[in-house]
Amino acid sequence: MIMGGVLAALEPVQIASILVKAGMYISVLLAAGSVINLWLLSELDTDASRRLRRLAAWSAVTGILFxxxxxxxxxxxxxxxxxxxxxxxxxQIAVFSPLGYSVMVDTLGLAAIATVVLNRNWLRPIAYLGVALVAISFTMRGHATNDPRWALSTLLVMHIIAASFWIGGFFPLYDMAGRGNAAAVRTVERFGKAALVMVGLLITAGVVILVILAGDPIAVLTQPWGQFLALKLVVVSVLIGLAGLNKLRLTPALADSGDGTPLRKSIQWEMAAFIMILLITATFTSTVAPDHVG
Structure with a gap:
């Protein structure tokens, strides 16, 4: 069955699963990523930091619900x-399944992340622990439980942390770019340097996971799972292209002119692309599974 056939045959429960997973992915990664960027982007001013802490807390609450x-x-x-x-x-079966245990750990991590809104130094390690628990929760279900489990779990944690960093950076970058001042330029530049490492981790971990799960990355394109993945990679390529545009053209333009409007528009497109990636991920993880090829 090709990808189009899978979509045409969607049942109500699968549609519900897609929507719930997409909502969970967006809110959970945004909560974790907001904490990561609060720690990383030291140039954020008081107002931007306060807004990012609130976003982390509200995303955590939403993530618990989803x-x-x-x-x-x-x-x-x-x-x-x-x-x-x-x-x-x-x-009862669902609660005491690997998914149920994953949700428990995820909820605990999100509750810890939500404490960041209080802005107390002694609570920061709790929020950081929450980020770790959120990443670990993804390794407790789905294909991460296959063999070799430790390798898949480690790679998936890397993948989740990198994805969280990226989606969590959109709001503070958009916020600061509107300032057009030196602090805004330093914030965007710092994020860009970290992004080089994080994007490398994201892509490397994703490719190795694909090889482990599916074997031959080319042959897997004959499966619906591989076709969904190919579509996801196309959107990822667009996202990386936008990130490159931001770093090479729009950030220097912000430094030269103080006008953050072009950069903010690009960040909006990045946000849209990331949401599309997570929606595609929610779709193929709710409908099809990879067969190992080769």
Whole structure:
């Protein structure tokens, strides 16, 4: 079945799963990434830091809600229909499944992240621990539980941290670019330097995970899973292109003119591309699985 056939055959439970997963991915990664960027972007002014802390907290609360919704959706999968949402036995099975344990760890991590809104020095290690727990929670379900588990888990943690950093940087960069001052330029430049490392980790981890799960990356394109992945990689390429434009053209322009409007518009397009990537990811992880090729 090709990718189009998968989409045409979507059932209500799968559609619900896609929406819940997409909401979870966006909110959870945004919460974790906001904390990472609060730590990294020391040039943020008081107002920008306060807004980013609030974004982290609200994203964490939203992430807890979306994470919890995974339980009734999984119960519906087990039951074979939406009636499973109200079936106590199926709900219990979902809670005590790898997904359920993952949601528990994820919720604990998000609750820890939410403490960052209080802006207390002694709470910062708790927020950082929350970021680690969020990343670890992704290794407790899905294909990360396959062999070699330690390798897949390590790679996935790298992938999640890098993705969180990237999505968590959009808001503070957009916020500071509107200032057009020296602090804004230093903030964007610092993010750009860190992004070189993080994007490298993101791509490297993703490619190695693909090879482990699917074997031959070319042959896997014959599967719906591989076709969804190829579509995701196309959007990732657009995202990397926008990031390159920001670093090579728009950041120097901000430093020269103090006008952050072009950079802010590019960041908006980056946001849209990242949301599309997460929606594609939610779609193929809810509908198809990779077969090892080669």
């Amino acid at each position: 994470s919890a919704l995974n339980i009734p959706v999984r119960a519906a999968f087990f039951y074979g229909g939406v009636e499973g949402v109200f079936d106590a036995t199926m709900l």
